[in-house]
Amino acid sequence: MAxxxxxxxxxxxxxxxxxPAGLWTKCPxxxxxxxxxxxxxxxxxxxxxxxxxxxxxxxxxxxxLDDGSFEEHDESLSSVDPLEFVDNKPYxxxxxxxxxxxxxxxxxxxxxxxxxxxxxxxxxxxxxxNGGSMGSVVGEKITRAIERxxxxxxxVIVVCASGGARMQEGILSLMQMAKTSAALARHSAAGLPYxxxxxNPTMAGVMASFASLGDVIIAxxxxxxxxxxxxxxKETTQQDLPAGFQTSEFLLKRGLIDQIVPRxxxxxxxxxxxxxxxxxxx
Amino acid sequence: xxxxxxxxxxxxxxxxPNPLFKNDASFGFDAPPSSTDSDxxxxxxxxxxxxxxEKPIHELQAQLANLQRMSEESDLDVTDExxxxxxxxxxxxxxxxxxxxxxxxxxxxxHPQRPYSLDYIDAIFEDFQxxxxxxxxxxxxxxxxxxxxxxxxxxxxxAQQKGRSTKENLARNFGxxxxxxxxxxxxLMEMAQKFGMPIICxxxxxxxxxxxxxxxxxxxxxxxxxIREMSALTVPIIATIIGEGGSGGALGIAVADRIxxxxxxxxxxxxxxxxAAILWKDRVHAPRAADALKITSDKLVELGVVDEIxxxxxxxxxxxxxxxxxxxxxxxxxxxxxxxxxxxxALLDGRYAKxxxxxxxxxx
Numbered sequence: 001m002a003x004x005x006x007x008x009x010x011x012x013x014x015x016x017x018x019x020p021a022g023l024w025t026k027c028p029x030x031x032x033x034x035x036x037x038x039x040x041x042x043x044x045x046x047x048x049x050x051x052x053x054x055x056x057x058x059x060x061x062x063x064x065l066d067d068g069s070f071e072e073h074d075e076s077l078s079s080v081d082p083l084e085f086v087d088n089k090p091y092x093x094x095x096x097x098x099x100x101x102x103x104x105x106x107x108x109x110x111x112x113x114x115x116x117x118x119x120x121x122x123x124x125x126x127x128x129x130n131g132g133s134m135g136s137v138v139g140e141k142i143t144r145a146i147e148r149x150x151x152x153x154x155x156v157i158v159v160c161a162s163g164g165a166r167m168q169e170g171i172l173s174l175m176q177m178a179k180t181s182a183a184l185a186r187h188s189a190a191g192l193p194y195x196x197x198x199x200n201p202t203m204a205g206v207m208a209s210f211a212s213l214g215d216v217i218i219a220x221x222x223x224x225x226x227x228x229x230x231x232x233x234k235e236t237t238q239q240d241l242p243a244g245f246q247t248s249e250f251l252l253k254r255g256l257i258d259q260i261v262p263r264x265x266x267x268x269x270x271x272x273x274x275x276x277x278x279x280x281x282x
Numbered sequence: 283x284x285x286x287x288x289x290x291x292x293x294x295x296x297x298x299p300n301p302l303f304k305n306d307a308s309f310g311f312d313a314p315p316s317s318t319d320s321d322x323x324x325x326x327x328x329x330x331x332x333x334x335x336e337k338p339i340h341e342l343q344a345q346l347a348n349l350q351r352m353s354e355e356s357d358l359d360v361t362d363e364x365x366x367x368x369x370x371x372x373x374x375x376x377x378x379x380x381x382x383x384x385x386x387x388x389x390x391x392x393h394p395q396r397p398y399s400l401d402y403i404d405a406i407f408e409d410f411q412x413x414x415x416x417x418x419x420x421x422x423x424x425x426x427x428x429x430x431x432x433x434x435x436x437x438x439x440x441a442q443q444k445g446r447s448t449k450e451n452l453a454r455n456f457g458x459x460x461x462x463x464x465x466x467x468x469x470l471m472e473m474a475q476k477f478g479m480p481i482i483c484x485x486x487x488x489x490x491x492x493x494x495x496x497x498x499x500x501x502x503x504x505x506x507x508x509i510r511e512m513s514a515l516t517v518p519i520i521a522t523i524i525g526e527g528g529s530g531g532a533l534g535i536a537v538a539d540r541i542x543x544x545x546x547x548x549x550x551x552x553x554x555x556x557x558a559a560i561l562w563k564d565r566v567h568a569p570r571a572a573d574a575l576k577i578t579s580d581k582l583v584e585l586g587v588v589d590e591i592x593x594x595x596x597x598x599x600x601x602x603x604x605x606x607x608x609x610x611x612x613x614x615x616x617x618x619x620x621x622x623x624x625x626x627x628a629l630l631d632g633r634y635a636k637x638x639x640x641x642x643x644x645x646x
Binding site: 074076077078079080082083085086087088135136137139140143165167169170171172173174175176177178179181182183184185186189204205207208209210211212213226227228229232233236237239241242245246251254255256 | 490491492493494496497498499500501502503505506507509510511513514529530533534537549550551552556557560561562570573574575576577582585587633634637638640641642643644645646
């Protein structure tokens with residue numbers, strides 16, 4: 001019955017690059033068509049319109065840290081399934097799918113490096129991994145990054161991109177808000193600077209903890225930033241939302257964030273701030 | 283932008299307010315039949331607020347009322363029958379409440395007759411002085427607070443408060459705080475630190491209010507600052523979840539040395555309705571979400587998030603509010619006595635270590 005013999009395929013796992021299919025991408029703002037390679041080289045900022053696409057965590061590290069200075073920490077941390085969460089898809093399968101898709105272990109990359117020669121502890125969230133949601137791994141890695149900074153007299157920078165807490169880890173996700181914020185209290189008490197960088201989007205449990213606690217809070221242009229999702233607010237209040245509600249520009253006007261800084265100017269701006277804050281420390 | 287976000291199924295964006303209670307205060311299905319109220323003589327009368335799973339109890343209660351009415355009208359001696367039904371009611375209640383599902387427990391946590399913070403404050407503490415306002419914008423009545431005495435010793439109370447009537451609920455925003463509630467809470471907690479008073483937090487909120495004004499005045503920042511500051515306050519803090527522990531809105535006054543929870547209360551990262559809407563695209567799956575999220579008191583202890591369960595009277599705290607308050611008072615006394623023995627350093631190190639240990643992950 002050779003006709004029914006199983007085919008002798010070998011499976012090869014290919015890491016899919018997280019680039020939109022095709023060679024071109026349309027800017028959602030100006031409708032201009034950009035060559036993907038050009039977009040990548042310009043750190044996912046559309047050259048003419050200045051529209052900021054989301055940037056992968058590792059590319060962000062390259063953007064902000066001095067060449068070759070990044071030393072990753074805690075890269076082996078990965079999610080377990082503490083609730084044995086019953087969903088349409090098992091939690092561990094979701095995590096594996098996200099790992100395959102992104103090549104990351106979880107939604108945050110962290111470590112130390114130098115920024116314009118200054119040592120910094122840097123943690124960067126990756127929205128492409130399950131919407132940057134914060135579970136135990138993200139919370140633990142941020143907390144360690146902060147504690148590392150406190151122990152070595154370094155500033156901390158956290159680049160946020162997250163929809164909020166990770167539902168599948170339930171109450172443990174919520175507790176990461178307390179864990180990270182407590183670590184920031186100790187870092188602050190040591191007189192060290194913390195800069196929070198908000199990118200599109202930064203919402204809910206992340207916004208209601210470390211994202212809002214920077215000595216300086218910087219946002220990229222036109223990022224969605226807030227606590228409750230716009231749809232929920234609309235449904236609850238039955239009111240139309242004001243124009244530009246929950247954007248970086250809205251929050252600058254409303255006094256929450258210190259500056260709006262385009263991605264390509266971010267490193268220089270962070271360097272200047274840290275120089276001002278760390279002068280007396282050296 | 284909204285569309286692209288809503289497709290991410292792992293994210294609870296929101297801290298949905300639960301179905302808001304619009305009923306008025308006069309439920310009283312456990313009230314004794316009153317001879318002046320002719321409605322009560324209808325044996326088929328349904329209680330104005332009832333839980334599906336308690337239906338067998340309500341049927342027995344109706345039978346009992348009927349029997350008592352008959353005896354009054356016809357001078358029959360039904361003492362034995364009354365006794366038998368009363369025993370049966372207790373047995374039925376025991377049987378039903380021994381095997382409650384998470385969703386059923388949530389119904390109890392949201393029961394409109396459940397004791398609220400002010401009920402406990404009245405029963406447990408002496409001379410509560412409510413202090414109002416955040417000194418910046420307004421007085422948020424969804425969070426109340428002020429000094430009081432516990433067995434003669436001063437404490438600072440910070441508590442979320444729901445309304446009992448429609449009018450009160452509008453004033454208290456159904457227990458959903460705005461940023462000013464959290465800022466008032468911090469003002470009072472810093473006052474407690476200044477005067478060396480332990481802090482008692484009572485948590486009972488569906489969640490922080492998802493409103494336009496709340497966003498404009500930065501409710502996320504208000505919660506974040508509270509969480510950070512509470513981690514370093516130099517006085518003992520005990521937080522008790524007495525009803526609903528709705529996500530960040532609850533955590534904003536719940537960073538503490540000891541975290542207690544009433545047996546039927548819940549504490550969750552997202553409301554079961556919100557979770558169901560995201561995962562299963564429909565709020566009717568809330569019972570399934572309530573199960574999956576592990577938000578009941580026993581699960582929270584297993585996960586290491588809650589230290590101690592405060593027992594409730596059989597059938598829920600609303601069946602016997604005085605007993606529920608007595609249980610809570612005992613738990614507060616015991617825990618406060620233990621915390622008062624600790625040095626400030628031990629207290630702060632312990633609090634840091636407590637939250638530092640929360641979470642589960644693998645590390646190669």
